[in-house]
Amino acid sequence: MRFVQLLYMELRINIDCNGCCRRIRRILLKMKELENHMIDKKQNRVCVYGVFDPAEIAIKIRKKVRRRVEIMDVQEFKQEH
Template sequence: MGVLDHFSDLCNVTSTRKSKRKPMQTVDVKVKMDCDGCERRVRNSVSSMRGVKSVEVIRKQSKVSVTGYVEPNKVLKRIRSTGKRAEIWPYIPYNLVTYPYVAQAYDKKAPSGYVKNVVQALPSPNAPMVKYTTIFSDDNPNACSIM
């Protein structure tokens, strides 16, 4: 078997060119858009990029979601080329944050249901996690004795 494996490795055709395919991802960008013309200009500039599968514009939230094989910095650069101020989406959903009312996290300009993505709002890795499922467990000797 060793000889056959050796010959199969020699005869195996491999390409020397390594293609670096970008991963499929969704890039969310915050862009202030006032009218249909602004929205159309941003949508057309991004949708003409190579690798873009879909573009979703939510003008009420000032949000553009681009899905495809793209890099976030290139999407941001393309949107800025239209003359609009743009930044990577700085918000995360309200229910994913442990401390949503920290001074840096709470933002009046944020869309409803979102807060800013800051380190102070997330739990620290050294904080003890309380597991509520073990409070009334029969295996826990310090569990409630009433049950």
């Protein structure tokens, strides 16, 4: 049996314009591993939440967006009952 853990990951991606922001949002919405995301255009930051491998998701985003992606922070999301 495999333990499923929810992760929160913060990425830095250079977001120059509204078109870049739209393209990143469309790419994130198509990724089935991600449950939720938040894009902060002013700080060039993208936060994602879901069940995934952080390095794998960063590589997928980098290939699709064709921009440099830096992993800033990864945290395990703890649920309280």
